[in-house]
Amino acid sequence: AELLDRIPVIYLHLAECTGCSESLLRSDSPTLDTLIFDYISLEYHETLMAASGWQSEEILETSMEQHKGNYILMVEGAVPMAAGGTYLTIGPHAHTGEYILRKAADGAAAVIAVGACATYGGIQAARPNPTNARRISRVVNKAVINIAGCPPSEANIIGTILHYVLFGTLPALDSFGRPRWAYNMRVHDMCERRGRFDAGEFVQRFGDDGARRGYCLYRVGCKGPFTFNNCAIERFNQHTSWPIQAGHGCIGCSEPDFWDTMAPYEEP
Numbered sequence: 001a002e003l004l005d006r007i008p009v010i011y012l013h014l015a016e017c018t019g020c021s022e023s024l025l026r027s028d029s030p031t032l033d034t035l036i037f038d039y040i041s042l043e044y045h046e047t048l049m050a051a052s053g054w055q056s057e058e059i060l061e062t063s064m065e066q067h068k069g070n071y072i073l074m075v076e077g078a079v080p081m082a083a084g085g086t087y088l089t090i091g092p093h094a095h096t097g098e099y100i101l102r103k104a105a106d107g108a109a110a111v112i113a114v115g116a117c118a119t120y121g122g123i124q125a126a127r128p129n130p131t132n133a134r135r136i137s138r139v140v141n142k143a144v145i146n147i148a149g150c151p152p153s154e155a156n157i158i159g160t161i162l163h164y165v166l167f168g169t170l171p172a173l174d175s176f177g178r179p180r181w182a183y184n185m186r187v188h189d190m191c192e193r194r195g196r197f198d199a200g201e202f203v204q205r206f207g208d209d210g211a212r213r214g215y216c217l218y219r220v221g222c223k224g225p226f227t228f229n230n231c232a233i234e235r236f237n238q239h240t241s242w243p244i245q246a247g248h249g250c251i252g253c254s255e256p257d258f259w260d261t262m263a264p265y266e267e268p
């Protein structure tokens with residue numbers, strides 16, 4: 001009975017780099033195997049499934065049909081719309097990303113965009129956006145939950161899925177469609193270098209004495225004061241580290257259109 005109760009999840013890869021899936025794989029609480037054996041039934045995920053070619057397309061078709069109205073659709077990647085969508089075609093029938101996304105979203109109980117590409121278009125949609133890449137929410141006619149970040153942490157991805165699994169509802173969202181439990185804090189307010197900022201101790205250039213002492217990275221481009229994410233607390237790779245701990249400023253990866261709006265990322 002337990003197996004039948006698991007919520008079906010269909011996970012699409014559109015125009016993206018698979019970094020978000022890599023992040024998801026790092027989960028430790030729960031681990032990915034616990035997640036897929038106990039809580040969800042991962043029906044389709046191009047880089048994790050054993051099937052390929054005709055077989056994988058058949059699995060996608062069958063699971064969309066079989067679980068119509070009940071599955072969670074997770075999407076990694078933006079949707080290229082230029083030239084009739086032909087910058088992204090997938091599978092033996094060369095369906096466009098737009099076609100597959102619309103079809104999969106039609107039968108979904110909930111649509112979750114994973115990562116900067118899916119939530120806000122990501123680097124594909126950065127100027128001059130040659131493929132006219134769009135965010136998921138501008139293509140599907142359903143509410144979309146945006147798990148922002150490039151990539152988002154495994155905690156933010158899995159926490160959002162588990163919220164749905166455990167409560168049967170979607171988490172409260174902010175004005176950019178991000179789950180509030182993960183994105184309602186400024187990076188700057190949770191940062192371990194905040195004391196350095198308050199004391200006026202700044203790295204002046206990468207590699208200087210201040211950098212070695214862990215001073216604040218604001219003067220070398222940190223966008224933490226303008227960015228909402230919980231990465232200072234959750235970190236990445238099983239809570240090992242995060243950009244600022246590693247010595248680089250935040251580049252604002254969880255904010256809409258950050259490739260265009262947050263640059264330059266390093267100063268001077």
Ligand code: SF4
Pocket residue numbers: 016017018019020021076077114115116117118122123149150151152
């Ligand atoms: Fe890759 Fe970043 Fe896009 Fe995720 S959001 S697919 S990590 S480019």
Ligand code: SF4
Pocket residue numbers: 187188189191192193194195197215216217218222223224225244249250
């Ligand atoms: Fe704020 Fe960035 Fe300095 Fe941290 S490193 S205190 S986020 S400006």
Ligand code: F3S
Pocket residue numbers: 149150187227228229231232242243244249250251252253254
């Ligand atoms: Fe992204 Fe900034 Fe966190 S770049 S991972 S929001 S520190």
